[in-house]
Amino acid sequence: MAILNLTTDSFSGDGLASAGMESILARAESAIAAGAGILDVGAESTRPGAQPVSEQQEIARIVPVVSQLARLGVPVSVDTMKPAVMTAAIDAGAAMINDVNGFRAPGAVDAVTGRSVGLCVMHMQGVPRTMQQAPSYRSVVEEVAEFLSDRVRALTCSGVAPGRICIDPGFGFGKSLEHNLALLRHLRVFAELGHPVLVGLSRKSMLGAITGRDVGGRVYASVAAALMAVERGARIVRVHDVAATREALAVWDAAAEHA
Numbered sequence: 001m002a003i004l005n006l007t008t009d010s011f012s013g014d015g016l017a018s019a020g021m022e023s024i025l026a027r028a029e030s031a032i033a034a035g036a037g038i039l040d041v042g043a044e045s046t047r048p049g050a051q052p053v054s055e056q057q058e059i060a061r062i063v064p065v066v067s068q069l070a071r072l073g074v075p076v077s078v079d080t081m082k083p084a085v086m087t088a089a090i091d092a093g094a095a096m097i098n099d100v101n102g103f104r105a106p107g108a109v110d111a112v113t114g115r116s117v118g119l120c121v122m123h124m125q126g127v128p129r130t131m132q133q134a135p136s137y138r139s140v141v142e143e144v145a146e147f148l149s150d151r152v153r154a155l156t157c158s159g160v161a162p163g164r165i166c167i168d169p170g171f172g173f174g175k176s177l178e179h180n181l182a183l184l185r186h187l188r189v190f191a192e193l194g195h196p197v198l199v200g201l202s203r204k205s206m207l208g209a210i211t212g213r214d215v216g217g218r219v220y221a222s223v224a225a226a227l228m229a230v231e232r233g234a235r236i237v238r239v240h241d242v243a244a245t246r247e248a249l250a251v252w253d254a255a256a257e258h259a
């Protein structure tokens with residue numbers, strides 16, 4: 001899953017908010033050429049301290065881009081927490097809704113029930129602005145697994161087919177370095193919950209904390225983290241660096257026990 005941020009302030013510094021449609025399409029096409037199987041488009045940064053984006057602004061940024069990208073032949077996912085944006089994105093051709101808030105906003109479950117799109121349910125403790133101030137858990141793996149199971153239940157009770165749902169422990173969303181490492185170490189627990197696991201580790205600050213690298217220098221660390229996640233059962237990796245991740249996965253895949 002290739003990340004396309006239509007933001008001004010994404011932590012990775014790759015936001016395309018002021019880019020024209022041509023550069024956005026060029027970025028998408030090069031991600032597809034490098035092997036991306038899904039494009040994930042977001043218009044609001046979830047970086048701690050990021051500027052909130054209004055519903056109207058988010059729709060205005062997302063809808064024209066999704067309509068264009070939907071013609072490129074790979075599923076387009078939209079990264080949003082807002083029910084009105086979900087509806088507008090699906091109407092514009094989105095094949096998947098990726099909600100870092102786990103479809104908890106009032107109306108979010110209703111917005112996706114009865115629509116034939118894939119869903120990603122992510123765990124986040126707190127809200128983006130303050131989530132990294134003092135994250136705390138009695139047992140991070142258990143609590144995140146419980147949360148994801150509860151949110152999957154809320155969706156399926158509302159009529160969403162279980163096969164439409166994937167789950168994501170939410171690396172960096174209300175988690176310390178130790179919490180993130182515990183989640184990566186025990187990722188199998190999530191893979192055993194019965195839904196495909198999606199992970200977003202690409203260029204995140206936990207990798208900076210380990211390597212001492214700033215965002216632009218975290219490609220090797222990101223590839224290592226993606227490989228570890230796939231080895232532990234992740235089915236979708238959300239990345240900035242598609243070619244590097246694809247090549248590493250090709251080597252892993254060629255020698256993996258399932259091959």
Ligand code: HH2
Pocket residue numbers: 003005007009010011012042044045046047079098099100120122168170171198199200201238
């Ligand atoms: N991480 C980010 C955004 N959306 N979605 C899922 N499912 N999982 C993630 O780990 C995840 C996500 C944050 O990364 P990015 O979009 O690159 O940055 P920003 O939120 O600053 O735009």
